[in-house]
Amino acid sequence: MITILMATYNGESYLAEQIESILRQTETRWKLIIQDDCSTDRTAAVAQEFAGQYPEKIRLIRRDSPSGSAKNNFFSMLSLADTPYCMTCDQDDVWLPEKIALTLEKMRELESACGADTPLLVHTDLKVVDSRLNELSGSLLYIQDLSAKRDALHQLIVQNIVTGCTMMVNQALLARFVPIPEAQNCIMHDWWLAILAAAFGKIGFVETPTILYRQHGSNQVGAKNAHSLSYNWARFRDRAGARTVLRDTYRQAGEFLKVYRAKLDTQQVRLLDAYSGVPLYPKWKRVWVLLRYRLFKKGFKRKLAQILFV
Incomplete structure (x- = not known):
């Protein structure tokens, strides 16, 4: 079973399409927890409609006060993942149908090699698309001139290669996570968890893109062309x-x-x-x-x- 954690804030424009792409996954053993960060648009209402339709699969949590950032919202949700595996999810992308299945296959491969007690993180490449899902690049790693092989601790503290919306972690890694005293010193949740995996476990990579990574005017973190x-x-x-x-x-x-x-x-x-x-x-x-x-x-x-x- 997999817990998918989605952090939302003023994402009504694309949220339904993202949730629908999760519902179309070939791997069906998952539950989705959406935590809304005090949106001022219809984001929470859209999420609640899906939670009402699929109560056994989707749960909506509305924060009482703003967390301050997507990073903080995600960090506050990690304790909700009570299943063997956890994935993090943005509100505005589209998951390709075999995303969960491909990531889980790699995770189990790592567990067979390293043991389920080893903190593990798996991530994948992404296709970069515009707001209407027209492809801009077949590989985020290529357009950003990054290499998935650069996953050692001395490399990751300098430069992140893990995109959170592609990430799956196991319970052994979540067990290592402790609240960060000075959260402002942490750049992003995915970078922090990647460093944690590099320090205490192992990182795996799936070369096949599993997400349509949507670029639009409200992206908090976007895809920059490092070759330009x-x-x-x-x-x-x-x-x-x-x-x-x-x-x-x-x-x-x-x-x-x-x-x-x-x-x-x-x-x-x-x-x-x-x-x-x-x-x-x-x-x-x-x-x-x-x-x-x-x-x-x-x-x-x-x-x-x-x-x-x-």
Whole structure:
């Protein structure tokens, strides 16, 4: 059985299409919990209509007060997952029919190899589409110039490769999750859970895209074309923005170290301590830390930007 957690906020335009795509899944052993974050449109009403039609499959929870972000809404829902596996779901995408089945197959493959007591996370590629589901790219990883092979701890604390709406985790990983004292230091829920899996377990990847990842004006996190010259030039010119992005990764690494220090091995503690301390070092030592622990993003342009703006 799989618990699907969907965080919603003012998503009435696409919510019905997303829920219908879940109902069409070839794997039917799932339940959907929708938690609405005090929407001001008809999102909760749309969700309630489906919950009324499928009471054995769909449940709606309405928050009494806003969580402040999709990240916080998702984190507050993790304790609701009481089944062997849990998936997280956005409100505006479309799941392809075999999404759950393909992800579950990979999860069971990992469990056979590593044991069900090992914290495990599985994610997949996505097709990028516009608001009307016209395909923009057959692979999110390609358009963002990312590699699913970069799933080691020293790589994930610098750059995330896991998209939350494709993610499945097992109970062993959820058991490792504890409330984050300083949630503002965590960038996104999927990134945090990916780091958790890299530190204590294993990450698996399904190359087949399982989602139509809809791009529209209200996306909180969108698909940027990392191959575009205009995009790269704009990023290079925005030095303040680049430094802010790097500082966020330092803070997140420091927060993870604070939460899990007692459970990490010595090498992991040294890695996280070195990276989270980068802002305190002189320029030469910052670059030395990146080289010493191989703390680089994928691609020459990104590596160059790290060295220039570190």
